[in-house]
Amino acid sequence: MTLLPFLVTQCVNALSQAALLFFLGVGLTLIFGIMRIVNFAHGSIYMLGAFVGYTAARITGSFWAALIAAPILVALFGTAFEFGILRRLYRRDGSAFLMVTFGLALILGEVIRLVWGSEALQVKGPAAFSGVVFILDEPFPVYRLFLAGAGIVVALAIWQFLERTRLGLLIRATSQNAEMVHALGTDVNLVRSGVFGIGCGFAALGGVLAAPLVTASLGMAASVIIDAFVIVIIGGMGSFPGSLIGALLVAFVQVFGNYYFPDLALAFMYLIMLVVLVVRPGGLLGKEA
Amino acid sequence: MRGWLGTIIVVGVLACAPAGLPPFAMTLLTEALILGLFAMSLDLMVGYTRLISFGHAAAYGLGAYTSGYLLLHTDIAMPFAVIAAALFSGVVAIGVAWVCTLASGVSFSMLTLAFAQLLYAVAFKWTSVTGASDGLAGIPRSPGPFGTTFFVGKSGFYYLVLVCLFGGFVFCRSLVRSPFGSVLRGIRENEAKTLSLGYNTRCYKIAVVAISFTLGGLAGALYAPFAGFANTELLFWLFSGQVLIMVIVGGAGTLVGPIIGAAFFMLVSNVLSSWTDSWALFFGLIFILFVLFAPQGIWGLATQAFTGEVAGARRGRWRSLNWTG
Numbered sequence: 001m002t003l004l005p006f007l008v009t010q011c012v013n014a015l016s017q018a019a020l021l022f023f024l025g026v027g028l029t030l031i032f033g034i035m036r037i038v039n040f041a042h043g044s045i046y047m048l049g050a051f052v053g054y055t056a057a058r059i060t061g062s063f064w065a066a067l068i069a070a071p072i073l074v075a076l077f078g079t080a081f082e083f084g085i086l087r088r089l090y091r092r093d094g095s096a097f098l099m100v101t102f103g104l105a106l107i108l109g110e111v112i113r114l115v116w117g118s119e120a121l122q123v124k125g126p127a128a129f130s131g132v133v134f135i136l137d138e139p140f141p142v143y144r145l146f147l148a149g150a151g152i153v154v155a156l157a158i159w160q161f162l163e164r165t166r167l168g169l170l171i172r173a174t175s176q177n178a179e180m181v182h183a184l185g186t187d188v189n190l191v192r193s194g195v196f197g198i199g200c201g202f203a204a205l206g207g208v209l210a211a212p213l214v215t216a217s218l219g220m221a222a223s224v225i226i227d228a229f230v231i232v233i234i235g236g237m238g239s240f241p242g243s244l245i246g247a248l249l250v251a252f253v254q255v256f257g258n259y260y261f262p263d264l265a266l267a268f269m270y271l272i273m274l275v276v277l278v279v280r281p282g283g284l285l286g287k288e289a
Numbered sequence: 290m291r292g293w294l295g296t297i298i299v300v301g302v303l304a305c306a307p308a309g310l311p312p313f314a315m316t317l318l319t320e321a322l323i324l325g326l327f328a329m330s331l332d333l334m335v336g337y338t339r340l341i342s343f344g345h346a347a348a349y350g351l352g353a354y355t356s357g358y359l360l361l362h363t364d365i366a367m368p369f370a371v372i373a374a375a376l377f378s379g380v381v382a383i384g385v386a387w388v389c390t391l392a393s394g395v396s397f398s399m400l401t402l403a404f405a406q407l408l409y410a411v412a413f414k415w416t417s418v419t420g421a422s423d424g425l426a427g428i429p430r431s432p433g434p435f436g437t438t439f440f441v442g443k444s445g446f447y448y449l450v451l452v453c454l455f456g457g458f459v460f461c462r463s464l465v466r467s468p469f470g471s472v473l474r475g476i477r478e479n480e481a482k483t484l485s486l487g488y489n490t491r492c493y494k495i496a497v498v499a500i501s502f503t504l505g506g507l508a509g510a511l512y513a514p515f516a517g518f519a520n521t522e523l524l525f526w527l528f529s530g531q532v533l534i535m536v537i538v539g540g541a542g543t544l545v546g547p548i549i550g551a552a553f554f555m556l557v558s559n560v561l562s563s564w565t566d567s568w569a570l571f572f573g574l575i576f577i578l579f580v581l582f583a584p585q586g587i588w589g590l591a592t593q594a595f596t597g598e599v600a601g602a603r604r605g606r607w608r609s610l611n612w613t614g
Contacts, residue, residue: 038395040530088581095341095537096580102530103576110570226406226526233399267410273403274388281392281400 005136010255012135016144018251019151023206024224025231025243026158027199033175033238034195037086040101042203043225044108049074049204050216051112054121063126063212070208071201078200082193090192109221118218125212147209154205155244162240171195175238230269234276236286245284300455307444319447321555323511325548326454328535329461330504335533336542337465338497339477343398343529344405347385348502350524351378352509354412357425357519366434367441368449371510378506379499386498390491393480402526409524424520428513450511454548457504461544464500473497538579540586549587 028042039045049070056066056073081104089096129146132139162168173181174191182188207220214220231250235242250269257265276284306318327349334340355374359365365373389400412419419425430446432438440449464470475483476490484490513519522528531554539550557575561568583590 036395038398085577085581092584095335095533095541096584098530099534099537099576099580102534103573103580106569106573106576110567110573114567114570222527229399229402233403237395237399263414266413267407270403270407270410274400274407277396277400277403278388278391281396283396 005138009135009138009140010259011252012140012148013144014248014252014255015148015151017255018247019147019154020206020210021224021227021231021251022151022155022244022247023202023209024228025235025247026155026240027202028228029232029235029238029240029243030171030195030202031199032232034171034178035086035090035097035192037097037101039199040098040225041104041108042101042199042228043221043223044105044112045074045078045200046203046207046210046224046228047112047216047218047220048077048108049207050123050211050220051116051121051207052204053208053211054116054123054216057123063124066123067205067208071204074204074207075197075201079193079197082196086196087189087192105221109218113218116216120215120217121211122215123208123211143212147213150209154202158240167194227269230273233283234273236280236283239283239285242283242285296458300451303451304448307447312443315443315447317555317559319450319515320512321552322447322450322454322548323508323515324532324535324551324555326450326457326511327505327508328532328539328547328551329454329457329544330501330508331532332536332541332544332547333461333464333473333497333501333504335536336544336547337470337477338473338494340494340498341398341533342401342498342501343526343533344401344403345501345505345532346524346526346528347401347405347408348378348382348505349509349512349528349532350405350408350412350519350521351381351502352506352511353513353519353523354419354425354509355506356510357428357513358418360428360431360514361425364431367431367514368434370431371449371453371507371514374510374513375503375507378509379503382499382502382506383495385502386495389498390494402529405524405529406526409521409526412521412524419521422521424518425513426518428517428519430514446515450515453507453511457507458544458548461504465544469493469496534576538576538586540588540590543586543588543592546586546588553587 024042024046027045028039031037031039031042052073053066053070056069057063060066060069085100086097089100125143126146129142131142133142133145134140162172170181170186170191174186174188174195178188181191207216210220227250231246232243233246234249235244235246249272253269253272254265257268261268280286303318303322307315310318327345330348331342331345334342334345352374355377356370359370359373360367363370385401385404389397389404392400413421415421430441432441438445440446465473472483472488472490472493475486475488476493480490509519509523512523532551535550535554536547537550538553539548540546558568558572561571565571579586585593
């Protein structure tokens, strides 16, 4: 294998990985920015998305329907959870959220096991994106190419949503100064419910998209949650561009690290996180000094 | 609560436990006490200094791997290996804390998480020392010191754990009631003010992390010969989350609370898992109910019920208001 095709395919591979990580990280960082919650259940929400997507794909017979239905259903669930439980806790300190979201992670893991069983479920990707394509004479799965594209499209969409729409403005304002937004006559609680739902929806989107690659299984939550934390910490908690940079950085370290230094890849990821935090305790684009 | 009387009674009852309990219950109790020591060590950071560590498993894992390694590869008597492992954990903590205390708040928590995960990654790959994913297995309870085999047996080991827990508790209680403890509480309530009073808060924070890691390492060092193995799960972030929850469920900032929290955690997970396969479901529900309805934790709840009766009947509000400080 010559160097250039190898580099190109690995880069696209890393991009597709970054897309999946980005869907997780962006939800986590939005939720943190608005509510100062470290959501321990985010990995489980991602897993829930994959399983709901599996069922939706079974019922409708179409991956595309699942891709739309699962994030919406999971987002509704997230909103309901915020509305029912998290809302009572905003006056309390952070440990309350830690316990509640940790509890939710346990409950979700068990409910998923009870409903879907403990076996890994195969989710078929869309027929249009099966098979391989040749990039500079190197075979490459089309589905990964599609993931990389989806990541870019969604990142652009979120960016435009945050920058151009009124709701995006409200979200940015609330993460800057919730009290002021409240004083100006916006129901901040509504924004919080919405953002928690949206964050969960993105995680679910990531879950559905990952399912054809890794199957929907009970190990999904634990395997991604710490990656998601690392991304958000590196990028800066609460920063949208930060989560994008974090996802890219982590994905490239994972893909190339696994190839060149398989023994050190894992440690290298945490080492980057440490160095970033020591140099900039708030993360690369974070606010806190 | 009532000076030393309550403590002595509890320790007395625990000391009699090997005479009355079946072996299975003794194993559970020993593990609960080890976890209690671990949770109590975290309480020094979380409850008294408000240094929320997401990586306390690092202390436990360091202790467990070090004592496991010493017991497997040297002839050191178990109690000495345990102490050496605890001290090693404390020394490493000075370096960790020196870096972590550069930040505060959420960033501090994330740095501790990063360190613990780094150790996890190292333990996962450093096959020659840590045994990688298999971990260290067959860790013996080496006899000694001075030729005694007392600690090798089940109840002897239990007494070793009990002594460590009791010693740790007495030490922590003296510590939080000392001038050093007052500074820690000052940092918890208002770090800027404490700093302006002339205390080098960063030194105090590093010191408390080192002490906390030493005690947490002691717990881990006891666990390795107790279970006979040490694996990477002892360093995993999930375990850090669990011990943090033990502290909060029990009642942070009370020392006794986290021990009860750890025992509660052990007991409930064992009872539930023997009763239903879906124990995690009920476990999660219990956490959420605790947060919603009993934020002060088990010990806080018990204290409240206790003083509520007594204070309400005799001395009225004044006492109950002043008693919490």
